[in-house]
Amino acid sequence: MSGKEDTEDRSALVSIPQIPDRLEAAGVRRVGAARIRQLASTPDFPEPAHEQGRIRVWRWGPVLDYFRGRTVRQGERTDLKAQRAVGETEGA
Incomplete structure (x- = not known):
């Protein structure tokens, strides 16, 4: 099976x-496994189709949709924005 056919099977685990x-x-832009592990712990990442112990698997379709719709902010420190917003509301 070619790579293109393989990625089109949206129901694949x-x-x-x-x-x-x-x-x-x-x-789609390649994202490393370590970053995917981080993203998988966020609430907007698709829910796993199955979990057993430490093993989690997802349906390919929702994962592909997630990455196609994801806004990339390379190098942007979103954690600092949250701290600034808290500081601004406390100072007001």
Whole structure:
């Protein structure tokens, strides 16, 4: 099966180590497995289709949609924005 056909099977189950290669094959900017692990712990990342122990797998379709719709802010420190906003409201 070619990479393109492989990425088009939206119902396929994928684990975090498989996602970077699938993103690249689908024409989406590659994201490393470590960053995907971070994103998977956020509330807007798709829910796993199945979990058993430390193993989590997701349906490829929702994961691909998530990365296609994701706004990339490379180098932007979003954690500092939150601190500034708290400081501004306390000083007001």
